[in-house]
Every structure is written in structure tokens, then in C-alpha cells.
Amino acid sequence: MISARVHYACLALFELAMRADDTTPVAVREITDKHNIPGPFLVQILRPLRAAGWVQSVRGSHGGYRLSVDPSQITLLDIAEAMGCQDRNSHLSETPTKSAIALQHAWDEANEASRAVLSGLRLSDMVERCHHGEATMFYI
Amino acid sequence: MISARVHYACLALFELAMRADDTTPVAVREITDKHNIPGPFLVQILRPLRAAGWVQSVRGSHGGYRLSVDPSQITLLDIAEAMGCQDRNSHLSETPTKSAIALQHAWDEANEASRAVLSGLRLSDMVERCHHGEATMFYI
DNA sequence: ACAAACATGATCTACTTAGTCAAGTATGGT
DNA sequence: ACCATACTTGACTAAGTAGATCATGTTTGT
Numbered sequence: 001m002i003s004a005r006v007h008y009a010c011l012a013l014f015e016l017a018m019r020a021d022d023t024t025p026v027a028v029r030e031i032t033d034k035h036n037i038p039g040p041f042l043v044q045i046l047r048p049l050r051a052a053g054w055v056q057s058v059r060g061s062h063g064g065y066r067l068s069v070d071p072s073q074i075t076l077l078d079i080a081e082a083m084g085c086q087d088r089n090s091h092l093s094e095t096p097t098k099s100a101i102a103l104q105h106a107w108d109e110a111n112e113a114s115r116a117v118l119s120g121l122r123l124s125d126m127v128e129r130c131h132h133g134e135a136t137m138f139y140i
Numbered sequence: 141m142i143s144a145r146v147h148y149a150c151l152a153l154f155e156l157a158m159r160a161d162d163t164t165p166v167a168v169r170e171i172t173d174k175h176n177i178p179g180p181f182l183v184q185i186l187r188p189l190r191a192a193g194w195v196q197s198v199r200g201s202h203g204g205y206r207l208s209v210d211p212s213q214i215t216l217l218d219i220a221e222a223m224g225c226q227d228r229n230s231h232l233s234e235t236p237t238k239s240a241i242a243l244q245h246a247w248d249e250a251n252e253a254s255r256a257v258l259s260g261l262r263l264s265d266m267v268e269r270c271h272h273g274e275a276t277m278f279y280i
Numbered sequence: 281a282c283a284a285a286c287a288t289g290a291t292c293t294a295c296t297t298a299g300t301c302a303a304g305t306a307t308g309g310t
Numbered sequence: 311a312c313c314a315t316a317c318t319t320g321a322c323t324a325a326g327t328a329g330a331t332c333a334t335g336t337t338t339g340t
Contacts, residue, residue, distance in 0.1 A: 001141050002247045004329065007231040007240075014239045027285065035240065036233055041330055043286080060338025061284045076246055086327070088297090091147040093176055099154045100147075100175070102269045106216055107142045110257040114250035121246050129242045144298065167316070181299055183317080200307025201315045226296065228328090 001114070006083045009045050010126070011035045013079065016055060016067040017127045025057075025064030045083070052082045071127060077118035141254075146223045149185050150266070151175045153219065156195060156207040157267045165197075165204030185223070192222045211267060217258035 015031050032042050046065060049055045056068040089111055092104050155171050172182050186205060189195045196208040229251055232244050 001227070001229055001251060002231070003228070003327095004231060007243065007247075010243050011237075011239050014243070029285085035237060036235075038330060040332075044288090044330090047287085057286060058338090059286050059336075062339065063285050063337080065286090076250075087141065088143070089141055091142070091144060095176075097151075097175060098270045098273075099151050099266075102266055103147065103150050103154070105269075106258070106261050106266070107147075110216075110254035111141060113253040113257045117250040117253045118246070126239075126242055126246065129245075130238045143296095169316085178299060180301080184299090184319095187318085197317060198307090199305075199317050202308065203306080203316050205317090 002080070003083070003085050005045055006080045006085065008035070008037050008042060009049060009079050009083055010076065011037065012042060012046065012065075013049065013054065013067070013074070013123055014126060014130065016065060017071040017123050018130070020067045020071070023066075024062070025066045027064040030064075048082050048084065049079075052078075054082075071124040072122050074123040075119045076121045076123075076126070077115055079123075080118060142220070143223070143225050145185055146220045146225065148175075148177050148182060149189060149219050149223055150216065151177065152182060152186065152205075153189065153194065153207070153214070153263055154266060154270065156205060157211040157263050158270070160207045160211070163206075164202070165206045167204040170204075188222050188224065189219075192218075194222075211264040212262050214263040215259045216261045216263075216266070217255055219263075220258060 012031050012035070015034065016026060019026055028042055028046070031037065032039055046055065046057075050057060054067065054069050054074060055065045057063065057065055089107055090104070091107070092100055096104070152171050152175070155174065156166060159166055168182055168186070171177065172179055186195065186197075190197060194207065194209050194214060195205045197203065197205050229247055230244070231247070232240055236244070
């Protein structure tokens, strides 16, 4: 359900958010090293993030990336959707039966439930969680 | 998130559940015709359903399938899991960072939310929904 | 000029899903 | 006994996606 792209994108954004007070840009290399993200893969993941206006890139020597929005403005759902993953969640034909429609509603409900969770988690929340340790924050 | 296999499996089980009072088995052909399921594909979908003990097969002429459990005993989550879909939901390496752990918790939460929806929908509920029409049952 | 670092587009491989096929086995009707 | 019907099993193919890599170009600081 969650692709590696989305996961890596989130890790990169966390990293940028955590270093947002420092004005010097963060090199791709620093992120891939710290989070074990396969080298040039992150580059193509950062593209949609830049297209979404969430990060800025600085070219040339000492270049890198910088967060360009407030971390409380982005949710995990936003990130997941920006990465343009394929959803094969519609199974309705042109002439769906009652069963198929009822079933599709069920899938939609389930999907909506997980989207609700992700849309409730902002980038700022996640950064806070990382700083406070994870022991007491999950109640599942 | 929901594969065609799971969708088809549910449709087949709906059909069997709706005709459970009739004791004559339902031929695969009848199900594929009614629900536009590609021919021999349903056959291999019925296999895990039989393995789970939810359907019985009758061989030979006038054979077919019959539901062998109470429809209130099976949930959509049960069906989805019985179809053995791949989950690529764990993104943790051997030495995960705090960020990766916090993020994985978020994915798990989202996943759990949708599982909760599916585990709340029993086969009997779905059959009822099909019979009553779908207008008033969803509140999203 | 040179090196560091981002930009872009093409490409490759492995895996999963969806769907098909063929040969075999069991059962009921004639 | 024979035959049509219908399930059983396992192998197989096709297409699409995710994950990852590479080569080449461009920008900027020293």
C-alpha cells in the first residue's frame, strides 16, 4: 500500500524539516547516507516534491535542498498523493451489479479510513515524534 | 490496494451466500456469467476459499460450489487475507532510524484503520446491503 | 579552470497481477 | 458402458509497475 518512493520522500522531508532552521541547503548525499536510500533514486523522488513547491533546490557547489513551506502545512497524505502512486482500487465495470457496487463502497470506506489517518499526520507532528522518542505515542 | 482476486472472491461468495437456502450447488459458469468474471480465473480464486473451509465443491455433472459456513462468520478482511495478497508495507531496514520507525508506525496506523473497516463488514452484512439497495447505507 | 552538486531523460531488471491453457478426474443421465 | 458436464491441478504467458541505475548536461563556488 505504501511504496518505497513515498517512504523515502517522507524521510527526506523529515530530514529537511529537522534542519529547517539552518539556512544552508542539505545535499542529496547527506540524506541518502543517513537514511540508507539508494543513491540516485532519491533524486527522482525529490522532483515531484519540488514540483509541489515543498522544497527548493540550490544548484552548484554547496548546493542542495531546503524546505520551502511550513512543516505543519503538509500531511503524510499530501506526500503520498504527490508521489503519484497507482491506485487500482476501482473494480467497477460499465454495468456493475448491485453486489459490485456495494463491494466497491466497502473498498472505498476502507480506503477513506486510512486516508483519514494519514491526513491527520502533519510533517510537524512527525518531526515532533522523532524528537520525543516513540514509546508513548502509539496506542494501537 | 484491493486486487481483482479479492474483489472476485467476494462477488463469488456473495452469490453463494445469496443462494445458500437452495441446496443445489452453483456452477462456476453461473457466477462468471452473472458477474463478468473472466472464465477460468474464478476457478483458481475458489481454491483458497475451499482451503479456508468456506465453500464446498461438488464434482461431476450438476456439480458446483456451495457455501459451507454461516455468512456472519466471514468478514471482508478474512476474505482479503485468504487471497494471500502481497503486502509491501514494511519499509524498515535492519538498523532503522528514529524517523523510519516513526514513519512505519504511521503506515501501520493507516493500515490498521482500513483493516478495522473491513473486519467490521461480514458477508451477511454485505448480502443484506445488496438486497436493501445502497442509497442509505453509506455516510461518507 | 575545476570540482561539487543538482537536472533530466533513458534504460534495465525483477516481481506481481491478471489471465489462459491443457490434461486429468469425478458424477449423473441415457 | 458411454458421454457430456463440471470440478482439479499445475504449468504457463503477458503486461504493467516499482525499484534502481546510468549517462549526460548544467549551474555555481573557489
